[in-house]
Amino acid sequence: MIDLVGYGAFFLTTALIFSLITLGLNLQWGLTGLFNVGLAGFVAIGAYTSALLTTPDDPARLGGLGLPIVVGCLGAMVVGGLAAALTGFATLRLRSDYLAITTFGVAVVVQLVALNAQTLTGGPFGIGFIPRPFGGLAETPLLFNLTNLAIVLAVTLAAYLALEHLAHSPWGRVLKALREDERAAVSLGKSARFYRVQAFAVGGAIMALAGALQAHFIGFIAPDNYLSILTFQVWVMLIVGGSGSNAGAVAGSVLVWAIWAGSGALTSVLFAPEQQARAASLQIVAIGVMLCVILLVRPNGLFGQRPRQVRFGKKAKVIAGESGS
């Protein structure tokens, strides 16, 4: 029973960290219409920044400043936000596809740095001994798990409330208006771009915060944690929940993580150990197909409230054959 509560707390903590990333993505995509396919890179930036700031001194690499965890998290948000702002600044005057490609590149480069800049990131083995909040409680796992859950829950709730507030502020309304009409957004020029860079940066900062929280929660990070599969998972979470809705983002994250963890547990029971890598890839195929099916059938997500509007009046292209007489 106690084990179950402990596992439940662990599961929820992970799911809520995913929720936090999804909330960041929802600000970028759901509210502003900016397509980020490199979000794993921003999460990694946050995790590594906080790790460098808070771990004890290590002669084998740079950093290890031993600062408090809160400073680490704030540092993560600043660096993640800056990275996102730079990315946005370079590409947001161009067609939306270019942002997608650039973010994809950011993730590739972050992965590369994490793997190869040994003196900074510890290389393929990553960074260990990342301080955990209330690490003294680690002797009693249940209490420790519950404390972690409480912290992550508090942060996610704060982010959720802040984002809800932002979405209904004048700032959020401008973003929505810009999303609805990309052409108007482009013609508004610099000021419109500035709004979108801000949204992209805040989204990036939230993702980086999630990365930092996860690092402090697990106590250990490695480049493998931030492969494109992470980006993919978070996208599925947002699309399932319904982009545009913060509550949907959280619900989608918990639901998809439950499916993911559940099917993962199932494959470990059903398949022999040597077959598990294969079974895991089948799991990804299933989720990939699910993403495509949702895009086709319910583009507003399972909890989405409002259809996304057609822009540019492109319906003119509908061929008469489809309407018939």
Next chain:
Amino acid sequence: MSLQFIVDGLLAGSMIGLGAIGVTLTYSILRFSNFAHGDFMAWGAYATLVCVGAIGALFGKVAPIAPLSFGWPLILGLIVGMAFTALLALLLDKLLFSRLRRQEQAIIVVMGSFGASMALRSLLEFVFTSRPTYFSRAIQIAMPVGLGIRITPDQIALLFLTAALVLGVHLLTTRTQTGRSMQAMSQNPALARIAGIDVAGVVRVTWVIGAALACVAGVMIGVLVQIRPLMGFDMLLPMFAAAILGGIGSIPGAVVGGLIIGLAEAGAVQLIGAEWRAAVSFIILMAVLIVRPIGLFGVRER
């Protein structure tokens, strides 16, 4: 610095360029960045591999065509693989992309391609596992050609194949009615329809060309390096960078962009080490986006 990087760069550039042709065509005619394009490479390479294996099972061991490392089974396998990859692309278009296009939001199609890419890649991992495999394990002796440059017969053959394919596609798109229809579609799809161009036909041709060339690029990687489910995904950033560097919509641009990136990668590998290779495309991509987003041969978007 050894001049060997020129050969290495031209080869890498050929693979990138062949892939980038598909990327640039998809972008200019279907109007979205196809993140699944790299996976066409991998699927093409595996399809060819399966076909070569099937021929081996039917006819026994076939002697390679001296001095190459491969014989006619690979050539036949490549043709079958190209057809297979083209069919795969058409099927994907029918099931997914054409329906997503009807939602009239380019970025939704991009997202769909991202999901499809993940599914396609993992399906390969499921069937073939993530272990690398090879067309041939024979080691070819590289011939010195002067200036400290060495090249293998396979490499020479593949460079010629690339040149022939690029020339062919260039002629197809500039000198034939099909090519003019493709140009027309990329410049003004509504007017293209009014002018009597069968849009669905142009879309099919676009997929077939892009996918078939992706298959060739995948097989080249397979012959010269190795075959892995991730091989195409790893090519995605260089391909996008090449297409944008060359100017979206321009086929010569995609090839030149691919060669520049290939050469830059090979140079960087010599100077700072192979582990940083992937960063080269990103740096070039950012430089192009900041300095000249329309690329080398691009024209301003309407």
Next chain:
Amino acid sequence: MSETVLDVRDLEAGYEPGVPIVRGASITVDKGEIVVVLGPNGAGKSSLIKAVAGLVPISRGTVLLDGKDITAAPAHTMVRLGLAFVPQTENVFPLMSVEDNLKVACGILERRQAPASIEEMYAMFPDLARQKRSAAGNLSGGQRQMLAVARALIVHPKVLVLDEPSAGLSPKFVAVVFEMLAAIRKSGVTILLVEQNAKAALAIGDRAYVLVEGKERHEGVASTLWDDPVVAELYLGQRPLKREAGGAA
């Protein structure tokens, strides 16, 4: 009088389902005629001919071309059926040469026929012949309009449909374009034309319709229509529209 080439009956069409812009319009075009569709802004003139050309979904009514029902034909099959449409703007492929613009339109012709058809267009529009290698995007406004018309004519359509050919042109070019249309008609081409520039259009037209709120309200001989008081009323909308003002189409 003579045989009807284009017969549009009770057409209802619009971009959004349930929001028709064209509301039960009926017009006919006879062989060899120039028919002009006039009307105040927002009357649905452009939508009417776009619907005829298969570019706006049709929810009711029929379009007959030489007696054949083309109501449901997809836009890209229209040229093959004999209806060529010239849009108001963006009516050439700007990055392609003049020659390639014409070649791309020859898709429905037999291969051997294409060079002769292109030469025919060059003979008709010497300006285009002089610039055959330059990109269409570099042509002047008037030349661009010529290229757009040549692109449509090259397949010898049964009817040529134009959406405001004078829009955005300087007065000098407006005259050139209308002279060109008059000359094209002389060569035996049937023309349906939507125009804001009523006076110039009526000068070359045979018959005209006045379209108001998506329906034709008046029909008449082009040369006398300009002086018709009913038209002025419909056009300027000074008095509420009366049903009886509608012409018997």
